[in-house]
Amino acid sequence: MKKFLAVFKKEILVFLRNVMLVFILIYAFTFDIYIAGQGIEVKPRNVSIGYVNYSGELLPQKILAHLHAPEFQKPKRFLNEEELKKAIFNKEIMVGIIFDKDFEKNFIRKKEAQLNVIIDSTAAAQAEVSVQYLTQTIYSMIDGKMPVDIKVYKLFNPNSNSKWFMSLSELLSVVTMLSLVLIAVVFVREKEAGTWDIMLLMPVNGALIMFAKVFSQIFIITVGLVMGIGLILFGVFGVPMNGNLLYFFLLTFFFIMAMGGIALVIAAYSNSVLEVSQYTVLVIMPLLFLSGAWTPIHSMAPWLQKLSIISPVKYYIEGAQSIFFRGTEFIDLLPYFAGEIIIGAVLFYLGYRRMGKLF
Amino acid sequence: MKLGVVKAYLKKEFIDLWRSKMIVMVYLIPMMVVILFGYGIRMEVTHSRTVIIDRDNTKMSQEIIRAFSTTKYFDTKVLNITDNEALRLIKQNKADLFIIIPHNFEKNLMHSRNAEIAVYIDGSFPLRATTLEGYVQGVFLNQLEKNGVKVPFKINQRNFFNESMRDENGIIPGLIGLTMLIAPAIIAALLIVKEKEAGTIFNFYSSPVSKIEFLIAKLTPPFILYSFNTFILFLIAVYIFKVPFKGSFLLYFLASEIYIVISIGIGLLVSIITSRQVTALVLTVLITVIPGFLYSGILMPISSMTGESYIEAHMFPVMYYNHLLYDAFLIAQGFNSPKNVEYFFILIFYAAALLFIGSLLLKKELK
């Protein structure tokens, strides 16, 4: 135990003295998460809008008055359809509205009017959301005239605050990446610096050194995690915590062990930090891709869905979202823990075996 | 400039790229990024697990259930459970949403009384939730119209550029822009810093090889290799992801070539201030990924930006290239649009400026 602590302490010290690693850790757990949380917006924000009005002034102006900040920029008037289209082609305007000659007349007389909307749908999702928002705004003007009242409740995040989701997602990606990189680097640095032999010559069981090294990095990541959650998630973005934070840390621990297994394999095959970073890129992309972080797993191709069962990242991300947002009880979190522990045990064992050959 | 010198250096670089397996990285990583993210980032939500609690049990409610189960967006299950049980399903992540059709729904609707439907969506992933909300409303409105219920406004939506509203059409060109910014910069920086780290840079410092010769020798390989990548990525986009290519290939090719030069120029600047490969790698990624994502138009249209982000977007070359890229794939105005011509020249300016600054700062001596 004393020796375990000695190695543990040494690795912490070595980490703290390595300016670049400390910088990366702090950057990843603060700025990186902050930028991801800030940068991506689900609700339309500041959408540039243009219009051409061939109809009367009254109704169109009433509609346009409802399209305002923060969702829309001030609608810009164009003289004819050609001009409006040109602006859309030049990407100056994203949404164009054309009020036909009969627009006002039809609305008043027949209670049925058609509104022409042109949209730059290059980014399909943004376009979709913008049009939806536009539709809702217009419908809300005539509230009560709709025959059915569809009441939509968004659970856990009623205002669709995407910062919550994005910052948490990024935090989880950061944990994924750093657990690979840091754990691999803690071994490879000894190879690079030529201290590998000295390490092996310690009259200590190889397993003890390996575990001490891995745990030291888990500790460092946990510190970063606390910083990221405290400062950015709770502090800046006010992410809710509907479950128990303790469960999250427990899940994180098992997850890092699973990633540690992969990291050990990477470390066994690389001789320099540069090689570690290259292998990490190759490994991390499929992992994140299979995690459901971007696309819901049930929207994937069936074979991919099957494959994702063995991705440790999947259990981690789903579990973490359940804890943070859905406030899932412990009993319902068990599948995530079970998945993480089983995969973690297998991966860590494999990594341990591979690395053990070098001891 | 001595051609023989350049040729010898070039040959050495290519042999080294080949034997050090770096060439794999050159082609594998951009392809992986585009393919994985192309499949991976999907805003469209399909097969969302939907629970419908039908407490009305009428012809109308049956029809609504049928309407939901016939689209690819919903995988419906009709369950007779309480609200709380349904909530638990969501907490267990076994369902994405549930819809409650209340008792007397049909009756209320027929008698023009206020009929209400409650929809509960898991809002953990807001983008998914908002998308689902739209789908749900769409299905209902459609159903109502079929049943002759009048809607006061009809929105006639015309989509430009990406008529079928496919995610891939927007994302894949964006990813091409992103990889073309990051990857050549990394390779260019590594090729130079590698020599610094190993010590072989002395062969340049202490020999009559001139700065220009050295630069050409170092920057040409990534340029040529990534020029092939413009074709590979184009083929991936068009054949694997079926992104329409409406515009001019010439524009795409020329703009991409200039963009590669810009990226290489960034790599050159990084290589001047770093002396270790790892540092060069991290630094290049840091300074390219963030603006690459933010100003690509994948996350937010440039036209929606205000204040600093608007200025920043115009400062980074990313926006100009992406504009041309989208034009080549989806818009097809080509060089007829004055804006495209303007952006094209702005890119040329960036490329020239970066190379100029880089070659000024490169010193043929130890620090």
Next chain:
Amino acid sequence: MLEVKNVTVKYKNIVGVRNVSFKADSGEIIGFIGADGAGKSSTMHAIAGVKRFEGEIIFRGQVYHSPKEAEKIKPQLSLMPQGLGLVLYDNLSVKEHFEFFRNIREVKRDIEYEKRLLNMAGLYEFQDRLAGHLSGGMRQKLSLILALLPRPKLLILDEPTTGVDPISRRELWDIVDGFRKKEGIIALISTAYMQEAEKMDKLLLFDEGEVIARGKADELKESIKDYTYEGEIESEDCFSFNNRTYSLKPLNLKKASPLLEGVFFVNALKKGKKNLKIELEEKEAKLSEVVVKAEGLTKKFGSFIADDHVDLELKSGEILGLLGANGAGKTTFMKMLLGLYPIDEGELYLLGKRIKSYEDRLELKSKIGYMSQRFALYEEMSVKENMEYFAKMHDLSPKETKEKIEYFSTLFGFKKYLNDFPKDLPLGINQRFSLSVALLHEPVVLFLDEPTSGVDTIARATFWKFLREIKEKWKISILITTHYMSEAEYCDRVVVLKRGKKIVDDEVKKLHEKFPGLSFEEIFIKYYEGSA
């Protein structure tokens, strides 16, 4: 022909070298000698035009004051920087290197000349081998012939022979020497080997960024003649090395002919530096006669046999030198003894006990001390933190640890560096600090892998003094590899490996008796070339 006037080289906050001036004529070899960091490399970099400097340099009528102005002489210049084959590309073959250097230096292909160079370096048969697969000595030789390829008029070689075995070293020297006579070039060469320095036409002695003495080797030796005595003694006011003692104060000893390295000692004494006093307490150790015994140890890497049935006995209280050319299998052999490599064939005994299982090896590890080539310790931790870490790993109590740190830092004279980081220490201090780490847990055997490579003469002398003291007083057996053949004289016995086979195993004394009048280096080469 080459004139260096008042050249000063500055780095960010330190001065590399101050006001160096000298002249050299064509055909001359100028030797740069001095400790690590004394300013040799800085001067070379300035002359080669790869580093900014103050002052003026004139070569063949061309005047330059900066790297930019030095461009015009670069076609006539070749620089070989310090480090084993630093200018080589690992992924290029020997032949491809020739092609590359021929083209970037714009020389016409001269098949005869290239063949001559390749033959001189013994690389003719290895033309298709990648540089990354060449041994250290071969890399140095390749770098050298590549530097000679453009037939430079000014050849600058920065420690071309450090880390190179005596055989390769002699070949390297022959190449340069033969060359300057034929081509009439100026060569600037820095070296840590005094036998080489003696062969140079003129020497510049660097110390702390300045040239403190210059002249022919004989002149330099002549200047310290009055301070040189025969034999070795233990005192703070004088230095002893290689059977000579140097002292400013007259000693009651017989005068002796000075050796070139004496210049360093006399200079240190003149600067008021004291010799480290070393007196260890006698320790009783009851050990078996044979500490380490290896029988028929064999290691194969694929079809390549690194060590072929090597027997070795390390007796209690002896210093055993393990010698051989680069790639002869020394390091592999040592790693097998250390338990770092599994043994393919043969048996290993430590203190009479056969080492077989993993547990045996763990026990083995607690009884041996090891010091690696680069003195590799943890860069990110201070000297003290390093020592504390190793102490804990060897189960020392905090009290013991504190005492040991105090003891060793005082004994080895690095107390004032305890809170510094290894990379900020002079190489000599680092070396002693590494030694103390290897000794912390009171091992019975010490394995030292080239512990003196790249370290300056004074530090080497001190280091050897320690080793002998440790051997005599603490009865620790030492197995050491070195490329300094003069150091082999300090060993009790030597084992020489050649291509994985043992060719010599004898006491140094007996070898000298066998070849009277020959230096150890000469004996070594005789054996290696099979003429003994």
